[in-house]
Amino acid sequence: MSELMRCGLHAIGSRLRAGELSVADVVADSRRALHKAQPLNAVITEADETAIDAQAHIAQQAITEGRGGPLTGLPLIHKDIFSTRGLRTTCASRMLADYVPPFDATVVSRLAQAGMVTLGKANMDEFAMGSSNENSFFGPVRNPWDQQRVPGGSSGGSAALVAFGAVPVATGSDTGGSIRQPAALCGVTGIKPTYGRASRHGMIAFASSLDQAGVFGRYAADCALVLSAMCGHDPLDSTSDASGPVDYTAELEKPLTGLRVGIIPHWLENTETGIATAVEATREALEALGAQSLPVDLPNADLAVAAYYVLAPAEASSNLARFDGVRYGHRCAAPADLDDLYRRSRSEGFGEEVKRRILVGTWALSSGYYDAYYRRAQKVRRLIAGDFDRVFGQVDVLLAPVTPEVAFKLGEKADPVSLYQSDVFTIPASLAGLPGLSMPAGFSQGLPVGAQLIGPHFSEARLLNVAHQFQQHSDFHLRTPEAFT
Amino acid sequence: MSSVSLQDSQGREPSASPWEAVIGLEIHVQLNTDSKLFSGSATAYGAEPNSQVSWLDAALPGTLPVVNEKAIRYAVRFGLAVGAEISRETVFARKNYFYPDLPKGYQISQLDHPIVVGGAITIFPGESGEKVIRLTRAHLEEDAGKSIHDLYPRHSTIDLNRAGTPLIEVVSEPDMRSAAEAVAYMRQVYTLVTHLGICDGNLQEGSFRCDANVSVRPAGSQTLGTRTELKNINSFRFVERAIRHEIRRQIRLLESGGQVTQETRLYDAEKDETRPMRSKEEANDYRYFPDPDLLPVRINDALIDKERQQLPELPQAKVNRYIHDWQLKPADARLIAGDKACSGVFEACVSAMQKPDPVLAGKWLLGEVSALLNRDALDWAALPVSPQRLAGLLDALAGDTISHKIGKDVLVKLWQSPQDTAADIIDREGLGQMSDSAALEALVDEVLKANEQQVADFRNGNDKLFNFFVGQVMKATRGTANPVQLKTLLQNKLNSSS
Numbered sequence: 014m015s016e017l018m019r020c021g022l023h024a025i026g027s028r029l030r031a032g033e034l035s036v037a038d039v040v041a042d043s044r045r046a047l048h049k050a051q052p053l054n055a056v057i058t059e060a061d062e063t064a065i066d067a068q069a070h071i072a073q074q075a076i077t078e079g080r081g082g083p084l085t086g087l088p089l090i091h092k093d094i095f096s097t098r099g100l101r102t103t104c105a106s107r108m109l110a111d112y113v114p115p116f117d118a119t120v121v122s123r124l125a126q127a128g129m130v131t132l133g134k135a136n137m138d139e140f141a142m143g144s145s146n147e148n149s150f151f152g153p154v155r156n157p158w159d160q161q162r163v164p165g166g167s168s169g170g171s172a173a174l175v176a177f178g179a180v181p182v183a184t185g186s187d188t189g190g191s192i193r194q195p196a197a198l199c200g201v202t203g204i205k206p207t208y209g210r211a212s213r214h215g216m217i218a219f220a221s222s223l224d225q226a227g228v229f230g231r232y233a234a235d236c237a238l239v240l241s242a243m244c245g246h247d248p249l250d251s252t253s254d255a256s257g258p259v260d261y262t263a264e265l266e267k268p269l270t271g272l273r274v275g276i277i278p279h280w281l282e283n284t285e286t287g288i289a290t291a292v293e294a295t296r297e298a299l300e301a302l303g304a305q306s307l308p309v310d311l312p313n314a315d316l317a318v319a320a321y322y323v324l325a326p327a328e329a330s331s332n333l334a335r336f337d338g339v340r341y342g343h344r345c346a347a348p349a350d351l352d353d354l355y356r357r358s359r360s361e362g363f364g365e366e367v368k369r370r371i372l373v374g375t376w377a378l379s380s381g382y383y384d385a386y387y388r389r390a391q392k393v394r395r396l397i398a399g400d401f402d403r404v405f406g407q408v409d410v411l412l413a414p415v416t417p418e419v420a421f422k423l424g425e426k427a428d429p430v431s432l433y434q435s436d437v438f439t440i441p442a443s444l445a446g447l448p449g450l451s452m453p454a455g456f457s458q459g460l461p462v463g464a465q466l467i468g469p470h471f472s473e474a475r476l477l478n479v480a481h482q483f484q485q486h487s488d489f490h491l492r493t494p495e496a497f498t
Numbered sequence: 499m500s501s502v503s504l505q506d507s508q509g510r511e512p513s514a515s516p517w518e519a520v521i522g523l524e525i526h527v528q529l530n531t532d533s534k535l536f537s538g539s540a541t542a543y544g545a546e547p548n549s550q551v552s553w554l555d556a557a558l559p560g561t562l563p564v565v566n567e568k569a570i571r572y573a574v575r576f577g578l579a580v581g582a583e584i585s586r587e588t589v590f591a592r593k594n595y596f597y598p599d600l601p602k603g604y605q606i607s608q609l610d611h612p613i614v615v616g617g618a619i620t621i622f623p624g625e626s627g628e629k630v631i632r633l634t635r636a637h638l639e640e641d642a643g644k645s646i647h648d649l650y651p652r653h654s655t656i657d658l659n660r661a662g663t664p665l666i667e668v669v670s671e672p673d674m675r676s677a678a679e680a681v682a683y684m685r686q687v688y689t690l691v692t693h694l695g696i697c698d699g700n701l702q703e704g705s706f707r708c709d710a711n712v713s714v715r716p717a718g719s720q721t722l723g724t725r726t727e728l729k730n731i732n733s734f735r736f737v738e739r740a741i742r743h744e745i746r747r748q749i750r751l752l753e754s755g756g757q758v759t760q761e762t763r764l765y766d767a768e769k770d771e772t773r774p775m776r777s778k779e780e781a782n783d784y785r786y787f788p789d790p791d792l793l794p795v796r797i798n799d800a801l802i803d804k805e806r807q808q809l810p811e812l813p814q815a816k817v818n819r820y821i822h823d824w825q826l827k828p829a830d831a832r833l834i835a836g837d838k839a840c841s842g843v844f845e846a847c848v849s850a851m852q853k854p855d856p857v858l859a860g861k862w863l864l865g866e867v868s869a870l871l872n873r874d875a876l877d878w879a880a881l882p883v884s885p886q887r888l889a890g891l892l893d894a895l896a897g898d899t900i901s902h903k904i905g906k907d908v909l910v911k912l913w914q915s916p917q918d919t920a921a922d923i924i925d926r927e928g929l930g931q932m933s934d935s936a937a938l939e940a941l942v943d944e945v946l947k948a949n950e951q952q953v954a955d956f957r958n959g960n961d962k963l964f965n966f967f968v969g970q971v972m973k974a975t976r977g978t979a980n981p982v983q984l985k986t987l988l989q990n991k992l993n994s995s996s
Binding site: 095096102104109112114115116118213214215216217218220221222248249250251252327328330331333334335336337339340341351355375378379380383387 | 553556557558559560561562563564565592594596598601602603604656783785786787790791792793
């Protein structure tokens with residue numbers, strides 16, 4: 014790890030702008046740390062050195078000329094789901110193992126515009142399908158706290174690299190918990206904004222109605238900085254919200270006096286003791302900062318996982334139809350005819366979990382099953398959204414566990430359905446399109462525990478404010494995996 | 499097979515037929531927007547293959563559709579013109595199937611909540627009939643690319659220029675009962691969309707394509723027979739032939755004790771037959787679901803009002819105006835109003851005439867001008883003579899400056915020389931009718947004097963010789979004599995005993 018990277022964006026940025034450090038120093042430091050992190054297998058593709066140098070040079074010039082912003086010259090890693098112009102973008106799939114996009118995702122171009130320097134692409138579950146980062150064509154990512162354990166998924170590489178201290182921040186995407194769950198398992202902060210807040214343009218689609226870009230950082234304040242630069246309306250994404258960019262750092266210092274925090278007792282009963290204890294302690298800490306808490310209930314949330322595993326695969330089965338071996342991506346050798354081209358290209362190009370979800374989704378949309386599955390799941394989705402609406406009439410934020418258990422061992426959850434249950438506490442907010450944040454809240458069995466904050470639509474600033482205030486009075490986010498100190 | 503002779507010369511089924519055909523059409527109208535339905539790529543026809551393909555059109559990962567507002571407006575315009583209901587919230591859905599010219603693996607179309615619901619089109623089959631064909635719906639969708647199978651022996655090639663081009667699919671109720679009605683309906687829809695300016699109407703380029711659902715049943719029966727679908731017929735003539743052929747085939751099948759199979763059939767124009775394409779049983783399960791990349795499109799009153807205000811005069815209103823205000827014959831009125839360019843020329847001619855005479859203008863446009871267009875295989879949009887120059891010719895005809903026969907010659911000259919006006923030609927070539935009665939009288943006298951024998955014969959009762967004298971005078975005047983004046987003069991001279 015790198016001491017410098019652990020300092021976070023605010024600290025490194027101030028030193029850059031004060032002229033104490035050059036962008037080249039910072040980038041070199043981060044790249045050294047990335048190489049030390051190699052055993053984690055968290056990077057799929059490193060950016061080309063000349064490309065990095067060019068970005069660093071432009072950033073340095075801006076700083077020297079006094080045009081440097083809060084993100085200028087700061088390094089980051091993008092989850093390999095974001096298209097990066099001229100830089101291989103695989104989505105951790107054999108299907109796209111050689112795919113080099115001709116354009117940048119909006120998230121990528123906005124952060125580049127803000128002066129950030131892209132160092133590479135982070136490993137992930139193939140097409141963002143998974144909760145352990147074991148479903149990658151490029152091999153599993155290891156948890157920096159215990160290399161025998163998973164970092165969570167699907168944004169496992171991003172979370173592991175921030176936890177390790179290789180980069181101050183990394184982008185991720187969250188469909189059913191793919192930012193919040195690995196953030197919890199790796200002991201970093203991760204936020205998924207409201208659906209529609211960050212553009213999906215250039216982010217390779219898994220389940221379009223749920224996919225949302227977000228960010229990992231050690232500090233909530235760093236997440237606020239990055240989120241401010243990457244969010245806001247994008248005319249290239251019809252589902253992006255019409256509102257413009259928001260400065261999410263503006264409310265970080267707001268006191269928590271009078272904050273109403275909802276606790277879902279039912280969820281705490283269904284987590285391992287260490288996690289329930291950490292969430293309880295977080296509640297007490299927030300109360301000590303002036304918040305008040307009350308129990309609330311989301312009666313339909315228990316149906317969320319089942320509904321999600323109909324809707325997300327249904328959308329995925331259609332979104333992934335374009336990978337057909339015709340125009341780009343993996344193509345089987347010597348196809349006999351069109352059917353053979355389709356069948357073998359897709360059979361060879363996709364991994365097991367992706368195929369499983371395509372099959373499930375295809376079935377759920379099939380004539381005769383649509384009403385029983387897809388339509389019904391949509392109904393459940395509306396019911397869950399209704400539950401949240403009611404709850405947010407009573408409280409400002411929900412405080413909840415992120416996962417039912419801490420990081421598990423590689424290969425431990427061979428049964429896909431048991432793995433699906435890892436997202437039981439993150440999926441409800443995803444279905445309702447709500448923002449969710451995971452912050453380090455303690456340790457259990459020597460492994461990080463996350464606490465989840467969920468707020469009403471467009472309450473990102475509030476969630477970041479709560480997390481920032483909590484981090485002013487706790488040090489869980491500052492701890493570093495022992496093996497790497 | 500005399501028992502299945504289905505249509506008389508007017509295209510009507512003889513009432514004695516024990517069978518009734520039931521036909522519904524799905525017409526794909528390509529909208530002439532500048533860019534595609536969900537991307538900014540151009541839609542021009544005939545460009546270099548794959549030169550009008552954006553990242554979205556090629557379905558690169560991460561690309562997202564953004565709906566073209568103009569296509570929404572065009573669909574609304576169509577809906578208003580057919581008196582349909584415009585959905586205030588319309589939903590795009592994905593129709594999933596694999597084909598190489600469908601890059602995303604799904605077509606963005608509409609299933610529930612199409613943009614246009616209901617409506618009707620009035621057709622005029624035969625000379626006098628009038629029939630209302632109900633529309634089920636019209637929905638927006640994107641076109642696929644083109645697969646080319648005959649360029650290389652072992653490969654197919656794909657051109658994605660057309661992929662994503664906006665269409666509206668206009669679905670009729672099964673209200674048509676003959677091939678002639680189906681064609682009349684198709685023509686009426688064609689006339690409407692070209693008048694509305696939402697489709698360029700180019701049949702050769704596939705801007706207007708038709709699928710027909712055809713079934714037959716015993717006359718008087720209320721239940722529908724098993725239908726077949728005839729795919730992608732893109733000319734009026736072929737639609738009529740394909741449907742007529744299919745009706746005949748189904749009747750023959752039923753009369754010989756067989757059954758119609760529900761299937762898609764292709765019409766082979768060369769062999770004049772339909773043959774099965776693929777059976778419906780094997781057809782794709784399209785797994786429609788609302789496209790999560792596109793929110794439901796809200797269509798507000800302001801947009802609808804604006805389109806309503808901008809709605810041009812509809813073809814039917816034009817027909818009525820031509821008949822009632824301008825005294826055209828209904829058949830002529832429909833012919834002129836049926837072609838947007840023709841009605842444009844017609845109205846421009848009438849208004850450019852010194853003394854507007856719509857009946858004369860209509861007669862000339864549908865007669866001599868049409869004949870020349872046919873001779874040169876041109877359509878009205880390519881008319882080489884401007885309406886203003888045509889109006890000059892019509893003025894000369896209306897004022898009796900020239901005869902109909904001379905008018906035809908002047909028209910041919912107008913056709914050839916783009917600068918001259920009709921007056922220029924008439925003056926230069928001395929084609930104006932001799933209205934100077936003294937000069938004409940002198941000529942008549944000359945002709946009678948030179949043909950004394952014939953004059954004597956005429957006076958002895960050979961009436962037929964009258965036309966001989968007319969011809970002689972016309973010859974002497976190179977056709978410029980006013981025929982009415984000439985006849986009067988001749989009659990006076992010949993009948994007087996001097």
